[in-house]
Amino acid sequence: MPAPATVEEYLAALPEGARTALEQVRAAVLRGMPGATETIRYGMPAAMLGGRYGLHYAAWKRHAALYPVPVFDGDLEAEVAPHRSGKDAVHLPYGHPVPADLVERVAAAVAARRG
Template sequence: MRHHPGMTAPGTVEEYLAALPAEARAVLEQVRAAVLRGMPGATETVRYGMPAAVLGTRYGLHYAAWKKHAALYPVPVFDGDLEAEVAPLRSGKDAVHLRYGRPVPGDLVERIASAVAALRRDDR
Protein backbone atom coordinates (compact mmCIF):
# COMPACT_ATOMS: atom_id res chain seq x y z
CA MET A 1 0.00 0.00 0.00
CA ARG A 2 2.89 2.38 0.54
CA HIS A 3 3.66 3.06 -3.10
CA HIS A 4 1.44 2.72 -6.14
CA PRO A 5 3.13 1.96 -9.47
CA GLY A 6 4.27 5.19 -11.00
CA MET A 7 4.02 7.04 -7.71
CA THR A 8 7.26 8.75 -6.81
CA ALA A 9 8.66 7.94 -3.40
CA PRO A 10 7.65 10.54 -0.82
CA GLY A 11 10.31 13.13 -0.06
CA THR A 12 8.77 14.34 3.19
CA VAL A 13 6.64 12.93 6.00
CA GLU A 14 3.82 15.24 4.87
CA GLU A 15 3.94 13.80 1.34
CA TYR A 16 3.89 10.27 2.77
CA LEU A 17 0.84 11.04 4.92
CA ALA A 18 -0.97 12.90 2.13
CA ALA A 19 -0.77 9.84 -0.13
CA LEU A 20 -2.50 7.55 2.39
CA PRO A 21 -6.19 6.61 2.57
CA ALA A 22 -8.04 8.60 5.25
CA GLU A 23 -8.16 5.86 7.91
CA ALA A 24 -4.46 5.04 7.60
CA ARG A 25 -3.54 8.74 7.59
CA ALA A 26 -5.55 9.39 10.78
CA VAL A 27 -3.82 6.51 12.57
CA LEU A 28 -0.36 7.45 11.34
CA GLU A 29 -0.81 11.08 12.36
CA GLN A 30 -1.51 9.88 15.91
CA VAL A 31 1.49 7.53 15.79
CA ARG A 32 3.70 10.37 14.48
CA ALA A 33 2.61 12.73 17.26
CA ALA A 34 3.22 10.09 19.94
CA VAL A 35 6.67 9.21 18.55
CA LEU A 36 7.68 12.87 18.53
CA ARG A 37 6.38 13.37 22.09
CA GLY A 38 8.53 10.42 23.18
CA MET A 39 11.61 11.68 21.33
CA PRO A 40 11.97 15.38 22.11
CA GLY A 41 14.44 17.00 19.76
CA ALA A 42 14.07 14.33 17.07
CA THR A 43 14.15 15.40 13.45
CA GLU A 44 11.92 13.82 10.83
CA THR A 45 12.98 12.27 7.55
CA VAL A 46 11.87 9.63 5.07
CA ARG A 47 14.14 6.59 5.00
CA TYR A 48 13.49 3.27 3.24
CA GLY A 49 10.34 4.89 1.86
CA MET A 50 8.80 5.45 5.29
CA PRO A 51 8.79 8.23 7.88
CA ALA A 52 11.43 8.13 10.60
CA ALA A 53 12.15 10.13 13.75
CA VAL A 54 15.90 10.61 14.06
CA LEU A 55 18.07 11.49 17.05
CA GLY A 56 21.39 12.99 16.07
CA THR A 57 22.97 10.79 13.44
CA ARG A 58 21.30 7.65 14.79
CA TYR A 59 17.96 6.50 13.45
CA GLY A 60 15.35 6.21 16.13
CA LEU A 61 12.01 4.82 14.93
CA HIS A 62 10.42 4.29 11.53
CA TYR A 63 6.66 4.05 11.11
CA ALA A 64 4.61 3.00 8.12
CA ALA A 65 1.08 2.36 6.90
CA TRP A 66 0.10 -1.03 5.53
CA LYS A 67 -3.20 -2.39 4.31
CA LYS A 68 -4.59 -3.44 7.71
CA HIS A 69 -2.23 -1.87 10.23
CA ALA A 70 0.37 0.75 11.00
CA ALA A 71 3.79 -0.46 12.09
CA LEU A 72 6.76 0.78 14.10
CA TYR A 73 10.33 -0.43 13.48
CA PRO A 74 12.80 -1.37 14.85
CA VAL A 75 11.41 -1.94 18.34
CA PRO A 76 13.93 -3.74 20.55
CA VAL A 77 12.88 -6.09 23.32
CA PHE A 78 12.44 -4.05 26.49
CA ASP A 79 12.65 -4.96 30.16
CA GLY A 80 9.74 -5.61 32.48
CA ASP A 81 6.37 -3.90 32.31
CA LEU A 82 6.93 -2.08 29.03
CA GLU A 83 7.72 -5.33 27.21
CA ALA A 84 4.65 -6.97 28.74
CA GLU A 85 2.52 -4.26 27.08
CA VAL A 86 4.42 -4.32 23.78
CA ALA A 87 4.64 -8.11 23.39
CA PRO A 88 1.03 -8.70 22.22
CA LEU A 89 1.53 -6.12 19.45
CA ARG A 90 4.80 -7.56 18.15
CA SER A 91 5.14 -9.08 14.71
CA GLY A 92 8.45 -10.77 14.12
CA LYS A 93 11.56 -9.74 15.95
CA ASP A 94 11.44 -5.96 15.81
CA ALA A 95 8.09 -4.73 14.49
CA VAL A 96 5.05 -3.53 16.43
CA HIS A 97 1.71 -3.61 14.57
CA LEU A 98 -1.22 -1.32 15.37
CA ARG A 99 -4.37 -2.56 13.65
CA TYR A 100 -6.75 -0.08 12.05
CA GLY A 101 -10.18 0.14 13.62
CA ARG A 102 -8.77 0.03 17.15
CA PRO A 103 -7.85 3.05 19.25
CA VAL A 104 -4.22 4.07 18.79
CA PRO A 105 -2.36 3.39 22.07
CA GLY A 106 -0.72 6.81 21.98
CA ASP A 107 0.67 6.59 25.50
CA LEU A 108 2.29 3.22 24.71
CA VAL A 109 3.76 4.49 21.43
CA GLU A 110 5.16 7.50 23.29
CA ARG A 111 6.76 5.23 25.90
CA ILE A 112 8.22 2.98 23.17
CA ALA A 113 9.74 6.06 21.50
CA SER A 114 11.09 7.32 24.80
CA ALA A 115 12.66 3.93 25.59
CA VAL A 116 14.21 3.72 22.11
CA ALA A 117 15.57 7.26 22.54
CA ALA A 118 17.16 6.23 25.85
CA LEU A 119 18.80 3.20 24.18
CA ARG A 120 20.09 5.37 21.33
CA ARG A 121 21.61 7.78 23.86
CA ASP A 122 23.37 4.86 25.52
CA ASP A 123 24.78 3.79 22.11
CA ARG A 124 26.61 7.06 21.47
Protein backbone atom coordinates in the same frame (compact mmCIF):
# COMPACT_ATOMS: atom_id res chain seq x y z
CA MET B 1 3.81 7.58 -8.43
CA PRO B 2 7.20 8.85 -7.16
CA ALA B 3 8.35 7.97 -3.67
CA PRO B 4 7.51 10.62 -1.08
CA ALA B 5 10.29 13.07 -0.31
CA THR B 6 8.82 14.25 3.01
CA VAL B 7 6.74 12.86 5.84
CA GLU B 8 3.93 15.24 4.85
CA GLU B 9 3.93 13.80 1.30
CA TYR B 10 3.89 10.26 2.73
CA LEU B 11 0.90 11.09 4.95
CA ALA B 12 -0.97 12.96 2.20
CA ALA B 13 -0.84 9.88 -0.04
CA LEU B 14 -2.57 7.63 2.53
CA PRO B 15 -6.29 6.82 2.71
CA GLU B 16 -8.03 8.82 5.42
CA GLY B 17 -8.23 6.07 8.08
CA ALA B 18 -4.59 5.09 7.71
CA ARG B 19 -3.52 8.75 7.65
CA THR B 20 -5.43 9.52 10.85
CA ALA B 21 -3.89 6.55 12.66
CA LEU B 22 -0.38 7.30 11.42
CA GLU B 23 -0.68 10.96 12.38
CA GLN B 24 -1.45 9.80 15.93
CA VAL B 25 1.52 7.42 15.85
CA ARG B 26 3.75 10.20 14.51
CA ALA B 27 2.70 12.63 17.25
CA ALA B 28 3.31 10.02 19.96
CA VAL B 29 6.74 9.12 18.55
CA LEU B 30 7.76 12.77 18.49
CA ARG B 31 6.51 13.33 22.05
CA GLY B 32 8.60 10.38 23.17
CA MET B 33 11.67 11.61 21.28
CA PRO B 34 11.91 15.34 21.97
CA GLY B 35 14.29 17.00 19.56
CA ALA B 36 14.01 14.23 16.96
CA THR B 37 14.04 15.25 13.32
CA GLU B 38 12.01 13.53 10.64
CA THR B 39 13.00 12.15 7.30
CA ILE B 40 12.02 9.44 4.84
CA ARG B 41 14.24 6.35 5.08
CA TYR B 42 13.56 3.10 3.24
CA GLY B 43 10.40 4.70 1.83
CA MET B 44 8.84 5.34 5.24
CA PRO B 45 8.91 8.09 7.86
CA ALA B 46 11.67 7.93 10.43
CA ALA B 47 12.37 9.90 13.60
CA MET B 48 16.09 10.61 13.74
CA LEU B 49 18.11 11.28 16.88
CA GLY B 50 21.33 13.21 16.34
CA GLY B 51 21.73 11.86 12.81
CA ARG B 52 20.99 8.27 13.84
CA TYR B 53 17.64 6.60 13.32
CA GLY B 54 15.34 6.25 16.28
CA LEU B 55 12.14 4.69 14.96
CA HIS B 56 10.55 4.17 11.58
CA TYR B 57 6.77 4.19 11.31
CA ALA B 58 4.64 3.20 8.37
CA ALA B 59 1.10 2.60 7.16
CA TRP B 60 0.12 -0.73 5.68
CA LYS B 61 -3.17 -2.10 4.40
CA ARG B 62 -4.46 -3.26 7.79
CA HIS B 63 -2.16 -1.66 10.36
CA ALA B 64 0.33 1.03 11.26
CA ALA B 65 3.75 -0.24 12.31
CA LEU B 66 6.87 0.77 14.24
CA TYR B 67 10.36 -0.50 13.41
CA PRO B 68 12.78 -1.53 14.88
CA VAL B 69 11.44 -2.00 18.37
CA PRO B 70 13.89 -3.81 20.63
CA VAL B 71 12.81 -6.24 23.31
CA PHE B 72 12.36 -4.29 26.53
CA ASP B 73 12.56 -5.38 30.14
CA GLY B 74 9.62 -5.80 32.47
CA ASP B 75 6.27 -4.08 32.23
CA LEU B 76 6.92 -2.20 29.00
CA GLU B 77 7.68 -5.43 27.13
CA ALA B 78 4.56 -7.02 28.61
CA GLU B 79 2.50 -4.19 27.09
CA VAL B 80 4.33 -4.28 23.76
CA ALA B 81 4.31 -8.09 23.36
CA PRO B 82 0.69 -8.44 22.14
CA HIS B 83 1.47 -6.00 19.32
CA ARG B 84 4.70 -7.66 18.16
CA SER B 85 5.02 -9.14 14.71
CA GLY B 86 8.40 -10.65 14.16
CA LYS B 87 11.33 -9.82 16.34
CA ASP B 88 11.42 -6.06 15.91
CA ALA B 89 8.09 -4.90 14.46
CA VAL B 90 5.08 -3.60 16.35
CA HIS B 91 1.72 -3.63 14.54
CA LEU B 92 -1.19 -1.39 15.50
CA PRO B 93 -4.33 -2.58 13.69
CA TYR B 94 -6.68 -0.03 12.16
CA GLY B 95 -10.13 -0.09 13.68
CA HIS B 96 -8.67 -0.08 17.20
CA PRO B 97 -7.68 3.07 19.08
CA VAL B 98 -4.01 3.92 18.63
CA PRO B 99 -2.31 3.24 21.99
CA ALA B 100 -0.63 6.64 21.89
CA ASP B 101 0.67 6.43 25.46
CA LEU B 102 2.32 3.09 24.71
CA VAL B 103 3.82 4.40 21.45
CA GLU B 104 5.19 7.42 23.31
CA ARG B 105 6.76 5.22 26.01
CA VAL B 106 8.26 2.93 23.36
CA ALA B 107 9.74 5.95 21.59
CA ALA B 108 11.16 7.29 24.86
CA ALA B 109 12.68 3.90 25.69
CA VAL B 110 14.26 3.67 22.23
CA ALA B 111 15.61 7.22 22.60
CA ALA B 112 17.10 6.34 25.99
CA ARG B 113 18.91 3.36 24.42
CA ARG B 114 20.22 5.52 21.58
CA GLY B 115 21.35 8.27 23.99
